[in-house]
Each structure stands twice: as structure tokens, then as C-alpha cells.
Amino acid sequence: MVNIIVALPKIEDAKGIRSILNKNGFNVTSVCTTGAQVLSQIDDWNDGIIICGYKLTDMMYSGLHECLPDGFDMLLMASGRVMVDCLDNNIICLSMPFKVHDLIDTVSMMTQAIMRRRKKARQQPKVRDEKEMALIKEAKEVLMARNNMTEEEAHRYIQKCSMDSGTNMVETAQMVLRMMKG
Numbered sequence: 001m002v003n004i005i006v007a008l009p010k011i012e013d014a015k016g017i018r019s020i021l022n023k024n025g026f027n028v029t030s031v032c033t034t035g036a037q038v039l040s041q042i043d044d045w046n047d048g049i050i051i052c053g054y055k056l057t058d059m060m061y062s063g064l065h066e067c068l069p070d071g072f073d074m075l076l077m078a079s080g081r082v083m084v085d086c087l088d089n090n091i092i093c094l095s096m097p098f099k100v101h102d103l104i105d106t107v108s109m110m111t112q113a114i115m116r117r118r119k120k121a122r123q124q125p126k127v128r129d130e131k132e133m134a135l136i137k138e139a140k141e142v143l144m145a146r147n148n149m150t151e152e153e154a155h156r157y158i159q160k161c162s163m164d165s166g167t168n169m170v171e172t173a174q175m176v177l178r179m180m181k182g
Helices: 011-023 035-044 061-067 080-084 101-124 132-146 151-165 171-180
Strands: 004-005 028-032 047-053 071-078 091-094
Touching: 004 011, 004 035, 011 028, 011 101, 028 035, 035 047, 035 061, 047 061, 047 101, 061 071, 071 080, 071 101, 080 091, 091 101, 132 151, 132 171, 151 171
Parallel strands: 004 028, 004 047, 047 071, 071 091
Antiparallel strands: none
């Protein structure tokens, strides 16, 4: 599920957009009238879509866009003259007045792009810090000493236990150390 926030200066308009999106299978997480509300909502999220108008009650769309963390996309609903200013700044625009199917198609495209980014990020190998690498190394050394395993066998053992238990390798190494030392 992709987090969607609708931010428009008039709450009735924001609720109307939310209703349209909900009827078409999208989950609108929040409706807001200010940029500050949007920014407080997204604190705990990694990504999402902000659908907004040209001017909120406390800031312009451009100020909000500058404050958005990586991973968040903006859909600006504005007149054609405003959209000219949006070229080359990674803001997707929808000309007002818009057709409902144009809104749905655009949000669908943006949602798919976020899902592709998430999938790509999951496929990247996880980078471990020194502490995590030391923990895995210590667990392998314990397995090698106590069970007469090679380093490769100990690594494969931790990897297999990790997959079987649905935990990551660091958590599995911690469990191995607790069992072997405890």
C-alpha cells in the first residue's frame, strides 16, 4: 500500500478528492489543509504521494516540495500557467479542471513507480555495519570451534537458519551466540 496525502486549502475539496480515490481503490492516508500538517504526517513513512494544490494555507507547493524527503512524489493540481513553472523539477502536474480518469490514471502511474522503487530497494543487498558483521563473524567462529565446521559451512548454517526462521542473519547470529554461550 502506498501512503497518499491530499493537501488542499479547502478541506471540502480535499475530502472530495479522497472520496474519488477511495472509490477507485486507493487508500488516502490523510487529508490536510497546510504544508505543516503534511510534513508532520510523513515523519514515520519512507515514501508516498502528496497530492496538492498550488497554494496551501501556510505555504506554496514549491516550499512543501523542497521539504519532502526522498521517496515522496508530488502531484500538483493547478492551472496550465502554473504548470509551466513545474517543468524539470520532479513534480507531476495535472491541469485543472481535470477529468476523474486522468486523476486515477496519474495516481495509478505514481503508485506503480513507488512500488517498483520499493521492489528494487528490497533486491539490493543489505549493507551491514561493522558491529553487525562482527556479530555474524563471532557466531561463525563459535560454530566452527564447537561443531568443527569450516567458515563457509558456518556461514551457510546461519544463512539457512535465518531463512527457515524468517529472521535476518544478524538476529540469527544473536540466537546462535545465546544458545552456544548460554
